[in-house]
Amino acid sequence: MAIGLIIIGDEILSGKRVDKHFSKAIELLSARGMQLGWADYVGDDPARITATLKRTLAGDDIVFSFGGIGATPDDHTRQCAAAALGVPVVLHPEAKALIEQRIVEMAAAAGQDPRLEAPENQHRLKMGEFPQGATIIPNPYNKIPGFSVKNAGAGGHHFVPGFPVMAHPMMEWVLDTLYPHLFHQVAWQEKSVYVYDSMESTLTPLMEAVETAYPLVKVFSLPSVGDAQTRRHIELGVKGDPTQVDKAYEQLLAGLDGFQAEYKPV
Structure with a gap:
């Protein structure tokens, strides 16, 4: 339903x-x-x-x-x-x-x-x-x-x-x-970061790996071309079952560190 x-x-x-x-x-x-x-x-x-x-x-x-x-x-x-x-x-x-x-x-x-x-x-x-x-x-x-x-x-x-x-x-x-x-039948949590000056194609393997490791989590990617106040960035995050979100988020950040990507939590 x-x-x-x-x-x-x-x-x-x-x-x-x-x-x-x-x-x-x-x-x-x-x-x-x-x-x-x-x-x-x-x-x-x-x-x-x-x-x-x-x-x-x-x-x-x-x-x-x-x-x-x-x-x-x-x-x-x-x-x-x-x-x-x-x-x-x-x-x-x-x-x-x-x-x-x-x-x-x-x-x-x-x-x-x-x-x-x-x-x-x-x-x-x-x-x-x-x-x-x-x-x-x-x-x-x-x-x-x-x-x-x-x-x-x-x-x-x-x-x-x-x-x-x-x-x-x-x-x-x-x-x-x-x-x-x-009401409140499905537990839900979301965590994300802004990743600056990166390409989605570069991050895609990381996204796929996180979803494979944590099947109750979805990885999302929301690119922005930026504006006068904000640099070009991608909001990259995980959402889904709280029992897996924290671990999935840790893997996501570790992957970004491996790319030496610049990011900050949303």
Whole structure:
């Protein structure tokens, strides 16, 4: 079971909006000892959204989908999720109650009659239309909920708005409510150094030797061309099972010393 993201919206792909979900999701997962496995970016194309969801719903992964659950013509995610599941879209009773509560509160704040039967308010209820069988995700910002559905396998899909101020607390709620048993299940440690003015091709045999000696560790290499503040360097490190990371790191440093490489710990 991996954790994945689906980030939906033409505005992300066109550059009109900068995606803030990817980095925040990594932060929220890391704080709970969890790690992101994959991420997909999809425009506001119903066929492509549906195809993506059919593929991911057939698996076991825990998936967070951001965006497209409003009620404007470019919001397709709710309908696409239903199509991918092969079920109808229905007005969720809890969502209906929450949306009506929000309408009443907004009207009261403006000193107006809520007029729940008004066309614009009836249209707002569409934001509570979810795939049949869905459960709601509370929205602490404005009460308009998101929704969750089961996968064909062990995981689940969780659909939240594209607005970070709403989406990120909702993702936290899902993690803390549905998946606390998965927190800090995999022990993980990382150590690295900046290696200056070296070539990756020179260091590759050392990297391979460390991974061979310590199979529960991965060696990573992140080259940088440098800038006005930093010389050209490679961030070279090891990550994985803490029972092997320290020894792997020692072997890595010994190898660098053998090359007479200049380095410093990150």
